[in-house]
Amino acid sequence: MARERLVSLAFISAADVRCLESVELDLHPGQNLIWGPNGSGKTSILEAIFLLGRGRSFRTRSTERVIRRDRPQLIVFGRTAAPEKTVGLQAARGTPTVAKVGGTFVSSLAELSQVFPVQVVDPGVHKLVEESAARRRRWMDWGVFHVEQGFIETWTRYHRALQQRNAALRDEPTQAAAWDPELIHLGEALTESRRRSLALLRPHWSETIRSLLGREVELTYSQGWARDSALADALQASGPRDAARGLTHVGPHRADVQLRVDGLPARDVASRGQQKLIAVAMILAQLKMLRDGFATPPTLLLDDPAAELDSAHLTAFIDQVVRLRCQLVITSLGPDTAIFPAPDRVFHVEQGRVRPV
Numbered sequence: 001m002a003r004e005r006l007v008s009l010a011f012i013s014a015a016d017v018r019c020l021e022s023v024e025l026d027l028h029p030g031q032n033l034i035w036g037p038n039g040s041g042k043t044s045i046l047e048a049i050f051l052l053g054r055g056r057s058f059r060t061r062s063t064e065r066v067i068r069r070d071r072p073q074l075i076v077f078g079r080t081a082a083p084e085k086t087v088g089l090q091a092a093r094g095t096p097t098v099a100k101v102g103g104t105f106v107s108s109l110a111e112l113s114q115v116f117p118v119q120v121v122d123p124g125v126h127k128l129v130e131e132s133a134a135r136r137r138r139w140m141d142w143g144v145f146h147v148e149q150g151f152i153e154t155w156t157r158y159h160r161a162l163q164q165r166n167a168a169l170r171d172e173p174t175q176a177a178a179w180d181p182e183l184i185h186l187g188e189a190l191t192e193s194r195r196r197s198l199a200l201l202r203p204h205w206s207e208t209i210r211s212l213l214g215r216e217v218e219l220t221y222s223q224g225w226a227r228d229s230a231l232a233d234a235l236q237a238s239g240p241r242d243a244a245r246g247l248t249h250v251g252p253h254r255a256d257v258q259l260r261v262d263g264l265p266a267r268d269v270a271s272r273g274q275q276k277l278i279a280v281a282m283i284l285a286q287l288k289m290l291r292d293g294f295a296t297p298p299t300l301l302l303d304d305p306a307a308e309l310d311s312a313h314l315t316a317f318i319d320q321v322v323r324l325r326c327q328l329v330i331t332s333l334g335p336d337t338a339i340f341p342a343p344d345r346v347f348h349v350e351q352g353r354v355r356p357v
């Protein structure tokens with residue numbers, strides 16, 4: 001179908017990203033395989049691609065760590081196909097990351113996700129289940145960015161208002177309430193968007209988790225303040241605590257996506273491999289939702305996909321991935337990987353240098 005493979009990354013160049021001094025790759029809209037020995041720079045290439053679509057790394061919160069040692073800055077440039085757009089990103093030490101789309105600076109890095117949608121499954125993917133709610137909020141919000149056009153603006157304005165309110169709580173407590181009307185309005189809107197998007201996700205979630213894990217995992221939204229109460233009331237009730245700590249304790253910035261197996265938190269009862277499958281199912285379900293409902297097939301990065309999965313579960317996982325028919329960039333230690341036997345394009349990496357094979 002014509003709508004498939006609409007946005008894919010056709011070209012990427014990266015300078016001073018980890019061990020990569022300067023690399024260029026012409027990517028195929030189908031399966032791309034990057035192979036090379038340990039420490040050659042495979043994950044670094046995926047990181048560079050991810051930076052273009054997200055403005056951040058999937059390996060660290062601090063983009064500064066991604067800058068090549070002893071270098072002042074990193075630069076990544078890319079070109080998407082259909083529609084053709086250019087995206088550039090620059091991160092220098094000690095300054096905020098900046099990005100351009102089509103030659104114009106973006107006001108928020110969140111805008112990148114609409115130009116180049118990209119997702120990653122790496123060996124740390126289980127952290128989506130195991131670690132803090134912030135990861136699950138990022139996962140959820142990335143999906144909503146693509147489902148609802150106005151969400152990025154609501155999201156950005158909410159977080160600005162929140163910052164202002166927190167700053168006021170610390171510096172000028174009597175002024176903090178001035179931010180409440182905006183925070184309440186945007187916070188309720190943000191919550192509604194997330195709920196709508198999770199409702200769209202649900203059928204894909206049930207189907208994906210069943211075929212990957214062979215059992216149900218309950219996925220529920222917890223909004224970040226007392227259920228069945230208005231955000232305005234929750235803010236008011238939280239007033240004394242907020243003032244005492246100089247921090248806003250309720251609102252969608254405290255939301256979470258809870259995952260339960262037989263009524264118990266998945267992080268407590270699922271094994272590491274099962275957590276990986278649950279996290280993979282979260283990502284794949286979202287990609288299916290975007291592909292089926294919104295013609296936004298994202299690029300999927302698979303870093304060492306075989307790690308920690310037995311062969312039956314790995315086969316189920318790869319089967320789902322192939323059926324997505326999205327652009328794939330896969331890393332592997334060797335040139336032939338049994339799970340992707342016929343990649344469309346192959347690159348070899350050695351000591352931070354890449355060449356097409």
Ligand SMILES: Nc1ncnc2c1ncn2[C@@H]1O[C@H](COP(=O)(O)OP(=O)(O)OP(=O)(O)O)[C@@H](O)[C@H]1O
Nearest residue numbers: 018019038039040041042043044065066067068069
């Ligand atoms: N900021 C940095 N500056 C320079 N080099 C770095 C930086 N961060 C990491 N490296 C180095 O980059 C190299 C490549 O790392 P990368 O994780 O991309 O390798 P890889 O090919 O994915 O290896 P593996 O097969 O072990 O996963 C490593 O040798 C690492 O030490």
Ligand SMILES: [Mg+2]
Nearest residue numbers: 042043044303
């Ligand atoms: Mg690696």
